[in-house]
Amino acid sequence: MDSVTRVLLWEFERPARLWALLVVPALIIAYVLILQLARRRGIRYTNTGVVGAVLPHQRQWRRHASVAMALCSMILIGGAWAKPVATVNVPRERATIVLIIDVSRSMEATDVSPTRLDAAKKSAAQFVNSLPAQYNVSLVTLSGHPNILVPPTVDRGVLNQAISKLQVADGTAIAQSITEGLSAISQAPTGDDGRPAPGLMVLMSDGSETAGGDPVAAASQAKEKGVPINTIAFGTQNGYVDVNDRRYNVAPDTATLARIAQVSGGKAMTASSAGQLDSVYKDLRSDVGYQKERAEVTAQWALYAMAFAVVASLGVVSMAARWP
Template identity: 55%
Template structure:
């Protein structure tokens, strides 16, 4: 029963599981011994003196000790057969597209020193945190989105591309998502759909002004099983000065949230550069790991040791008559 709770694993050497046949044989021997013992009489006439000398032993201690010994035998048998388990390990291959909004509204200074500068700093930090085998592409989000860095594992060149991004007119979020999907397809090993895990990190203050409908692009991303994580950058009080006129540029959290929801991703708001570190780390955790089969012999050896310790305590308890 306890081993069923632990979960019986697949094993690399199933032929070695023959050792488990000893368990039912030992159970039958134990039941036979209990039955034979109950039929044996006590060869001591003065039972009152015997009761004063020997305290009655609890039957449950004996049963628990035997059960734990059998569980220990079963666990060590599984360990010998080299069991396999599931473990989360960093993916060696994936493609991440970092889409950075470089529209004029990103020059707002409600995030120090300004939205775009803070975004580029945190994007570079995020790129450094990714496994070496990840491909990273960089796309700008303006009226005319561009792939300023195709998917590559060259971190130095990728960060230089991020650093060189400057502000431009307009915001075409839908076109930027479409361009990001194209960059994923063009990534090494990305020709076959679903062959390499991929995700888009869209860092924007929203407010789509140009290009195609962002939700149509989100539908295409959902169909391709590419999550689009969105970060609404800036505060509700942000503003920019354009041609001598002050314009308010609050982030469009509603649109960005809808894009993330449609693609089965997450949407965040980041009101300061410090918040972005946690946001990017969460994206890394979401797309950076996979479940793989791995040998877990040591785990089952540990189970066997635990059962053996409990069985040993039971035997010692009966031998010394404590408690």
């Protein structure tokens, strides 16, 4: 794409063409002068009642609105001629998604029915099945010893089977799980051009780092490799588990997860119920399915110009037809 120049709130590839818009204020001045001349001519008629009976009454607002719509259409056409540029969402042709699911003991909490883990497995399977078929997806378990359970694959059956068999384990090594996620992305096959597909992570956890690692440092490594991490803090602040006749609060560490997302360039979300988790995954599906690119949006401006032109035309037609 050629270099662009910002003019007010918009950017254009051919900003010099915006000089054509000077015709708009010229037309406004001409319109005001015509109205003034029309008023002066009206003063010549002293018997306005007779004139009103002979000539049909036309509402001023309809005339002004039609002119305004026509001028807006001209402004947008002029802007479109200057080739406006904007950041737009472009569908990804391929990608590698790493799904990191927390399977620590806290996932046995029942504050999310029937348990956090069961709800997480159901939502994760729906998310995987909703992704484009050409996307490679990898599954990483988050516990005291994170593991690449399924390397990047397009086989949704294998992924669904692995998700359904997830079992709880001890510990929560978030930093190491991110490292394993980066390793999984490196295993994804390259495209026909020999370049790897864009990598993204979805990290769902309900706890804090317990293995002594530095999740934020791991997120920085992901940032360096261009891999954003979308985090989901799952569970409620009142969640608990009973271990050896002792009750432990297992509220999600929303602050750490938000920091991981921020540092890596991802998105931080929270879910305190199965329904909210489904909604979060639905939003993520929209995010991972597109990438932001700079593109020319001339057609969009032309469409808006046409809309204003249609309204202006309707106003003119209504005056010509002498509608009440």
